Amino acid sequence: MTRGSIFKLFAYAVVAGAITTAVAVFIPWLPTAATRQADRMWFSIWFAEIIAIVVFAVVAAALIYCVVEFRVKPGDTSDGPPTHGHTMLEIIWTAIPTVIVIAITIVAAIVIHDNGKAGTNPLVIKVVTQQFTYQFEYPNGKTFNILRLPKDRNVKLDLSSKDVIHSFWVPAFGQKTDAVPGITTSIVITPTRTGYYPIICTQLCGLGHALMRSEAIVLESTEYDSWYASAGEAPAAAAGGTDGKSVYTAAGCGACHVFTAGGSAGTIGSSLDNLSVDAAKAGEELNDFIRSSITDPDTFLAPGYAKGVMPSTYKSSISGAQLDSLVQYLAENTK
C-alpha cells in the first residue's frame, strides 16, 4: 500500500466514524436513567457503543475503499493478484475481536451481578399479573394497581402470573423480566428520580396485550412513607376495597371494555353500556346475566366476540363481596 492509499483509507474511517458518532450522540437513543441499575446498564451500552463505532468505521472505510478504488476498468478482463491469504493478518483479526468480546462479556457480567444485589433490607413488592392487569402487593398486605416506589431505596419485585407469560418493563428503569406461571421471577430496582413512568408488558399475552399498561410513581421517601402509612383509605383504586367502582378499576375491566360510567373505552371486549340489551338477548335477568358473564364468560358470547377472549380467572381472583358490588355497580350504571 502506498502512503496515499493509507491516507485515503484513514480519511474514510474518520468520516465514517464521525457520522456514526454523530448518530450515536445527537440522537437521544436512551430514556434518562431513573434507577441505579439503569445507570450501570447505560454505562455498558456506551462501552459497547464506542467499540461498535470503531469497528463500524474500520469496516465501512475498507468496504468504501474497495468500492471506490478497485472497480474494474471497462474492457479489462484480467484477474487480480493471486493472494491466498496472510497468516499474520488472519491472526490479528481473530485475536482483536476475541479480546473485544471478552471485555464486553466482563463488563456486562459485572453489571448484571451488581444489578442483582438487593442489599440487606429491600422493600419487597409482589407483582401479580394476569390478562391484562398488574397488581402490586405491599408488605402490609395492601394491593394496588399502580406501583408507588420510594426514591433511593432498593426495591425487589417478585413477579408471578395467574395465566400466561407477561412481562414488567419500565424503559427508564432499565430492568425487565417476564412474569411466568408457576415460578417467581425477581428484579431489583433502586429509583433515583421522582416522577411518573409507564409500566409496559412486552410479552405477547393475548388480545389485550397492547393495552396491558400500568404506572410507576417514584416518590420522595418521606412522601412515600406517609402514603404507605395511610394506604388503603386514600386511593379509590385499592383492590382490597369492596366499592363497586374500585373493583371495576382494580380488576382492570376498563382495559378491554367500553363503559361510560367507569370512564373506560377498551375495545377488546363487548361494550358494557349495552348490558341490558345483551341480557335480554341471553334471556336472563340483568344481575344474573352480569354475574355469570364475569365468572363464566363463555356461556353467553356477545355477537362478534370469540370464546376464550375474556379471562375465566375472575371467579377466583375477585372475592364474593367484591363480585356482588361489581355486579350491582354495573347493573346500576349500564344504559
Added chain:
Amino acid sequence: MTSVTHDHHHAPASPSGLRKLTAPGWYRVLWTTPLVGFIGLGIVGLIRWAADWDPIWKSGPLATVGTVSFPMGLLIGLGGFDFWTYYASGKRTRPDSHDGHGATSWRDYFRINTDHKVIGIQYTVTTMLFFVISGFMALLFRAELAQSGDQYFNPQTFNVLVTEHAILMILLVIIPAFAGLGNIVIPLMIGAADMAFPKLNALSYWLLPIAGVTFIAGMFAPGGGPSAGWTCYAPLCAHQPMGNIFFNMAVQWGGASSIMTALNFLVTIITMRAPGMTFWRMPLLVWANFSTSLLVVLATPFIAGSQFFVLFDRVMHTNFFEAAGGGYVLGYQHIFWFYSHPAVYIMLLPGFGIISEVIAVMSRKPIFGYRLMALSLLAILVLGFSVWAHHMYVAGMAGWLRVPMMASTLLIAVPTGIKIFSWIATMWNGKINFNTPMLWATGFIATFVIGGLSGVWLGAVSIDIPVSSTYFIVAHIHYVLFGGSVFTIFTGIYYWYPKVTGRMYNEKLGKLHFWMTFIGFNATFFPMHYLGTQGMPRRVADYAPRFQELNAFASIASYLLGASTALFLFNMIWSWTKGEVVGSNPWRAMTLEWQVSSPPPTFNFDEVPQIVGGPYEFGVPGARHAILGSAQAEPVATGGH
C-alpha cells in the same frame, strides 16, 4: 473412470382412460386426498365413539389428525411413496427408469420430479411465491401501524398477520430458498450426476407447499388463526383459537422437509464428490451447506418436539408446559430456542457460501484465507449450539446461566468477523465488477455488519435486558434475516439465473431493484432501533402517540420495499423468455456448475470430471479447478479471455 452416460430423458407416456385415475398424478390426488383425509377423521370419530367421549366430533383432535391425513392423501396421490411401497410389498424391483427426471414442459414442475435442478426450481419458485404472500402481510400490518390507535385490523387479526408473516418468512422463504439454490448447484459443484437420494429429494420438496398451505389454512380456521407470535410461547399458544393447531402441525411438515433435504445434502457431499474433490478443494458454498445441514439434522427435531408438546398440552391434556398441572413453562422456551437459535445460522451460513462464491468471482481473486473461511463455518456451527438461552435473558431462567450463554454468544462474533474481514480482503486489490450479484453481495456486507454489531449488543446481558422484546429486536432480526439472509438469496438468484435459464436477467432492472431495496430496507428498519430503546414493545397493534412519526416513516419506506419486489419478479419472469441468451459461463467462474451448458444437461456431466485444484485460483497462471471430458462446454479461461 465410470461412464455416467445415460439413455437420455424421455417423458413417460401419459396414461389414458381409467389409468389416469390410478397412475401417479393430480387425477389420482383428486380421490386419494379426500379418501385418506376422511379415513383419518373417521378413525378419530370411531375412537371417540367407542370410548364414549362427548362430543364425538371434536375440533382439536380432528384438526390435529386432519392436518396429517389430508396431506398424506395428497402425497400418495402424487406418487411420493410409489417406489417404496412397491419395494416394501416384496414385488420384483423395477429397474430405475429415470423417467422422473428432467422437465420438458411446465407440467413437469407439478409432479414428483427426481431431477435436482427441477427440484431446485420448484423450491425457489415456491419460496418466492411465499415471499410475496408473507411480504404482503407485512405491508398490511405496516398500514395498521402507520398511525397509532386502531384503524384496519382488530388485535386478533393483527396478531395473526404478525405471526404468519414471521413463520412463513422463516420456514417457507429463507430456509427453503437456500435448500432450492443448494439443490440446483451442489451436485453440479461437486461433479455429481444428481443428489444421493433423488426420490427423497422429490418428497422433501412436496412437503413444503403442504406446510405453507397448512399455515395459511390456519388463518381461516373456525375460531381464528394462530395469534401467539411465531415463537408460539406456551402457555398462551395452548389457549389460542383452533388455527394454532394448524400452525403446530405445519411446523412439523416444514421441519420434516428441512431434515430430509439436509440428510440428502450431507450424504451427497460426503459420498458423491468427483475424484480429486477433497474437502479442501470444495467451493465454500458446499462447505456452507455441509455445515448448515449438520445444524438442521441435529437441531430441527427440537422445534418439532416443542410444537408437539404444546399441541399435546392442548389436545391430549398433558402438562408439559401447564404450570397448574405441574408443567414447566420455561421448558418450552429452552426446547424451542435449542432449535431456533441454530436456525439463525441455518438461515445465514448458506448465504455466507453464496457471498463467498460471488465475491471471489466478481473480484477476480482467490478467496482470502480459504481454510479459515471453511473452519469459521464449523466454529459457528459448534458455538451455535451453546447460545440458545440468550433469547431468554429476561425470561426468568436460572440467573447464572446468563453469563456462560453471553460468553459463547459473543464469541460467535469472532468467526463471523473473520468472514467479513476475509470478504473485504478478497475484494482488496481485485478487479471488481459491480454487476447486480456483486452489488447485492456488497450491500449484504454493509447491512450485515450493522446487524452483527447490534447482535453483539444483544448478546451482552446488561444491554439486552432493556431492549429485549422491543422494536430494537424487530430492527435487529430484520438486519440479520433481511439485510443478511434475503440479500444473500437475491445475490444467489441473480448469480445463478443465467445457469438455470440460459438467459441473462435485465441488468438495469437488477441494479434498480438493489438500490430500491437497500434504501427501502434501511429506511424501514433503522428507525426501529430508536423506537425500541424509547419504549415501544413489539407485537402491538396500537402504540403511544409519540411514536407516530417514525412509524409512519417506516410504513411508507416499507412500501418502497414492496415495489422493489414487484420489479424483481417482473425482471425474473420477463427475462426467463425474453432475456439475452448467454453462454455457459458468463461470469468466467471456475467452479464446476459453470463448465457445463446453461441450462445444464439432464445428467449434468457426460463424464465424471477430475478435480485438480482449488475452486478460486483466479490470477494463478495455468491453474485449473477441474478437467472435464472433451465433449463439455468451453474450458474455463483463467487470467483473461
